[in-house]
Amino acid sequence: MAVNADPSVVVIGCGIAGIAAAGKLVKAGFRNVRILEATARSGGRIQTGRLGDTVVEIGASYIHGPSEENPLFRLARDRGLLPPEALTAENQAVAMGECFPGVPNWFSSSGRKLSSERMNPALEMFIEVLDATSQFVNKKETTWASVGHFMRSEIEQRTAERWTGKDATTKALLRCAISARMKEECSANAACTMNEVDLLGFQTYKHLCGIDCMIPGGYEGLIGRLMSELPTELVSYNRPVRCVHWNNTDKRETAVMVECHDGEAIAADHVVLTVPLGYLKRNHSTLFSPPLPGVKSLSIQTQAFGTCNKIFMEFDSPWWDTGIEVIYFVWEDEEDIVDQVTDISKFWIRKMSIFTVIKSSESHVLCGWISGHESEYMESVPEDDLRSSITELIHRFTGNPQIIPRRILRTQWFHDPWTYGSFFNTAVGFSEKDMENMMAPLPMEGSHSQPLQVLFAGEATHPHYFSTVHGALLTGWREADRLISHYTPRG
Numbered sequence: 001m002a003v004n005a006d007p008s009v010v011v012i013g014c015g016i017a018g019i020a021a022a023g024k025l026v027k028a029g030f031r032n033v034r035i036l037e038a039t040a041r042s043g044g045r046i047q048t049g050r051l052g053d054t055v056v057e058i059g060a061s062y063i064h065g066p067s068e069e070n071p072l073f074r075l076a077r078d079r080g081l082l083p084p085e086a087l088t089a090e091n092q093a094v095a096m097g098e099c100f101p102g103v104p105n106w107f108s109s110s111g112r113k114l115s116s117e118r119m120n121p122a123l124e125m126f127i128e129v130l131d132a133t134s135q136f137v138n139k140k141e142t143t144w145a146s147v148g149h150f151m152r153s154e155i156e157q158r159t160a161e162r163w164t165g166k167d168a169t170t171k172a173l174l175r176c177a178i179s180a181r182m183k184e185e186c187s188a189n190a191a192c193t194m195n196e197v198d199l200l201g202f203q204t205y206k207h208l209c210g211i212d213c214m215i216p217g218g219y220e221g222l223i224g225r226l227m228s229e230l231p232t233e234l235v236s237y238n239r240p241v242r243c244v245h246w247n248n249t250d251k252r253e254t255a256v257m258v259e260c261h262d263g264e265a266i267a268a269d270h271v272v273l274t275v276p277l278g279y280l281k282r283n284h285s286t287l288f289s290p291p292l293p294g295v296k297s298l299s300i301q302t303q304a305f306g307t308c309n310k311i312f313m314e315f316d317s318p319w320w321d322t323g324i325e326v327i328y329f330v331w332e333d334e335e336d337i338v339d340q341v342t343d344i345s346k347f348w349i350r351k352m353s354i355f356t357v358i359k360s361s362e363s364h365v366l367c368g369w370i371s372g373h374e375s376e377y378m379e380s381v382p383e384d385d386l387r388s389s390i391t392e393l394i395h396r397f398t399g400n401p402q403i404i405p406r407r408i409l410r411t412q413w414f415h416d417p418w419t420y421g422s423f424f425n426t427a428v429g430f431s432e433k434d435m436e437n438m439m440a441p442l443p444m445e446g447s448h449s450q451p452l453q454v455l456f457a458g459e460a461t462h463p464h465y466f467s468t469v470h471g472a473l474l475t476g477w478r479e480a481d482r483l484i485s486h487y488t489p490r491g
């Protein structure tokens, strides 16, 4: 497609949304495109690291729903980056949301390994009740205060009806196992507690078919490939933007001027802003001049951006069963269905109930998942205290004081000054209207000034695939398409 003008476009942020927007514009014939990135690297929340010799994902791990309908799957597949099993028709046909597959290992806070058969009813009950939330798809209202409130009530009712034949000890243990699974769900939603996740908003997320897969060698491999297909010099690194001056009415100048932290001023006809919602929430009042229209800034303030972190731990040898993919830690003293702790500074580690096994032939690495305020607190725990808390936790649950993690690496997304959290979630107060406001270009409808001065992309602006890499990718393409059709002669 050829465009009939040569407008200057500045894309702010070189995560997947920024790369997608710039890539599509360049391919459409836009010659005056550049990306300004605050950090020294591309990829944003796609970041691959190492723990010893093991490749670990600091940011996104999975391609969620890897099947034909998922554009990210197609991009990775076409570049030969996917493992053979992800390419099979059977894998692509599985509808499984974000559940981790495979038989788990269970350990309890009294140092016992629990049998999978005994704990299975807890997982089955949890999945059944989670699935039951889908009855609220397309509903306009509900009396339930949140996903957590609905699920807890259903769990109480269904366990009272169904678990009558089980002894009191087993029932109590299974309830604690449900708590462990509930904390895992908090991580999937970067939520403090499922009591803060909106029941109707939760249904707006659309699952794609396919068993979640990873990119062997690291997610950043995909970023490397996409960047290699773009003109060199497209990106200016270490170039944080301080302020977007828009609505310039002086006809001799461009409508927008982008002011960088180093003082450079860049004139642009259009800006595609892809910074994370966490960054926007903290900085929107100074990032725009004139300030954002009230409705847009209100939506940014109302919508939620949560924290989910990972703690990677390497061991000399595995203390889990061969071939398992997931380990749960069950606190036996939790009477209610619990998904948050009361005294964070003392008990933050209780929030980390699930560990995934990192596939590697040579090393033995686990990834612990932790979300919410407990996760935010964890980020600033001194290194030595972190190590001793984790070591104590593992001793307690395995009953084996000989196990010592060789290396530990934690992610710290809440303290990342260009992100301030991990990803969007549909917290109580979510509304589709707010999402529309967040993605609406500036000037907003009804204005007579030059259209499409500032366009908004990024994970948090996708109405159904928020919180994902494929969602972010699609928003970049969406905003590029908006500009392309603006400059494409009709007919």
Ligand SMILES: Cc1cc2nc3c(=O)[nH]c(=O)nc-3n(C[C@H](O)[C@H](O)[C@H](O)COP(=O)(O)OP(=O)(O)OC[C@H]3O[C@@H](n4cnc5c(N)ncnc54)[C@H](O)[C@@H]3O)c2cc1C
Binding pocket: 012, 013, 014, 015, 016, 017, 018, 036, 037, 038, 039, 042, 043, 044, 045, 046, 058, 059, 060, 061, 062, 063, 064, 239, 240, 241, 242, 274, 275, 276, 279, 308, 309, 310, 411, 413, 418, 419, 421, 422, 423, 457, 458, 459, 460, 466, 467, 468, 469, 470, 472
């Ligand atoms: C721990 C974690 C686990 C995740 N797991 C998954 C997963 O398994 N699967 C999945 O699909 N998704 C996952 N996600 C979400 C996924 O990573 C994001 O949705 C996606 O990468 C967001 O892309 P983006 O381009 O919208 O934003 P980003 O990747 O955040 O890119 C925004 C860019 O803007 C830059 N920037 C910020 N401020 C400025 C400024 N003032 N000036 C210039 N540049 C600026 C940032 O440095 C960044 O590079 C996870 C995220 C996290 C944090």
